[in-house]
Structures are given as structure tokens and as C-alpha cells.
Amino acid sequence: MNKLIETLKENDCKVTLQRIAIYETLKDTKTHPNAETIYKQLSPKYPTISLATVYKSLELFVSLGLIQAINVEENSFRYDGNSKPHPHLICSNCKKVEDLDEHPFSDLGQQVEALSGYQIEKQQLNFYGYCPDCIQKS
Amino acid sequence: MNKLIETLKENDCKVTLQRIAIYETLKDTKTHPNAETIYKQLSPKYPTISLATVYKSLELFVSLGLIQAINVEENSFRYDGNSKPHPHLICSNCKKVEDLDEHPFSDLGQQVEALSGYQIEKQQLNFYGYCPDCIQKS
């Protein structure tokens, strides 16, 4: 939370109730919600918040490097309160998106730079398959 | 092209001019176009083709494993005539999407399976940065 407030101030952005609530919602979950889901979660507590504000705030947070947007094979973006790049696991059955925290892939970007001549700024590693829960149930 | 015709027949789908043209357009390019772009490219030659048909055909090809859909940080899907998984390089400046053909990442899926307990079916490796051309120009 301090991180948010600090970063907003450093960038001459106002610290508003809405921004705090949206950021907090995202930090409190590991479900990688999309904008609509965050909005619905906030609505009961903040009935006047608007979906447009959710979109605008998320976009701001992404641009400030506070969170990351992730593209899984869905029609909407999902958001991750952890801005550090890390692989995501997507269950094709239950559609959950999990983080893979312990992973040996941190130097992939450098390998790709050497192979391609690109200057890599960001990587997105998505692994689609079936989660242990869904495997067991089937 | 034979691959397309064979696969369509094996799956009791009709071999139509539209499907051939759409598949061919995708196979002939390395630009990873989206549906709209494919449609515009076909329009001069096939003025009656419809965007809906392009969408439907692409969806069919993906489900038959003939091509792959890729999500880069854009609002539309792009398509790749090569259905084998391979990393993509996305230039944040000129927005081009390239394949990384020679890469040592083919066993990443197995590593992820071991780490996570997921059964991995598909992986998507996207590297965002600046391409050699754009680096030179800047």
C-alpha cells in the first residue's frame, strides 16, 4: 500500500480512495481478476465506483510498473498485483490462472537477446494445461 | 495446402475456396496478421468474402491444430500459420511479431510440469522489447 502511495506521489498522481481500493483488491488476491471482476468485487463496498475508473486506474498502475496485465487466451485482460515477470499456469478446464513462483527461467530474456538481437524488456511465459485438482477429478 | 485439404477431409469439413484462400494467406506471410488484416488482404481478390467467414475459418483451423492463435498485448488475436509452439518476439516500437525459430526452450513444458504438477499441453512464450531495426534507428 505504501508502495502505491509513494509511487503515485512520485509521479504527481493523486492518491484517491478509488485507486487505493482497486490496488488493494488486486494485492489481496491471487486469482488474477479482470477489470469487470475487480469492479464487481468493489461495488458492494463502493456503490458509486465506475467501471471506467477501474479501467483507468489499472492502466495507470501498469504504466507505473505497479502491476502487470496478462493475456491468457481470453477476451479480456487479467491483472496481476505482482509486477515482477514470472510464468503463469492456466488451467484449460477450470480457467484459473496461477503464478509459478519458484522457477529457473529468469535468464531466458538474456538468452533470447543473444539469439535474436532484440533488446528484451519484458517476457510473458504462459503454460496452458490441466491443474492437479482438475486432473484428479477427471 | 495439401495439409489443409487432407485435414479438412479427415474431419468431414468442406474444402471451400474461402478456406483455401485464408489458409494460403496465412501460410504466405510471417507477419502474424489478425483477422481484419487477413480479410483486407483477401478483399481485392475475393470481393465477396466476409469478415465473419474469416473469423469462422480461423477458429476452425485453430481447433484442427492447423494454425495457432497468439495473444500479444493487443486488443485482437493474431494468427500464426505454424502450429508448432515457438517463442515470439514482439517489438514495442514497430509492433512487429517475429518467430524465434532456433531456440533451446523446447523442454520448458516438462520442467514446468515437474515444478507445478500441472499437465502442460501448450506454452506461449512472448518476449517484448526492441528489434534490431528499431534499436539502430533510435
Next chain:
DNA sequence: ATCCGTGCAAATTATTTGCATATGG
């Protein structure tokens, strides 16, 4: 007091769907 952020509604963009017609096997 000033300017930025919010909320609302309308606009835009991508994609999907329903259905009548056309066409491949």
C-alpha cells in the same frame, strides 16, 4: 483556486451469432 480524477453515457473495436441463401460432396 486549480487541476486532476471520477462517473456517467456514448462511442469504438473485436468478435460472435442468427438466418437465409449458396455450394461442395
Next chain:
DNA sequence: CCATATGCAAATAATTTGCACGGAT
């Protein structure tokens, strides 16, 4: 023939935008 595919238009879904008002600094 007959089922499937096409083309059109309308519907849906996600996101963005414009603008007047309100609130933070």
C-alpha cells in the same frame, strides 16, 4: 439432394473516450 458453409446484418462484449462535476493539494 442435403448438409454444411457463406455472407450479411444485428448482437454482444470489452474497452475507450468526452465531458461536466467534485475533490485533493
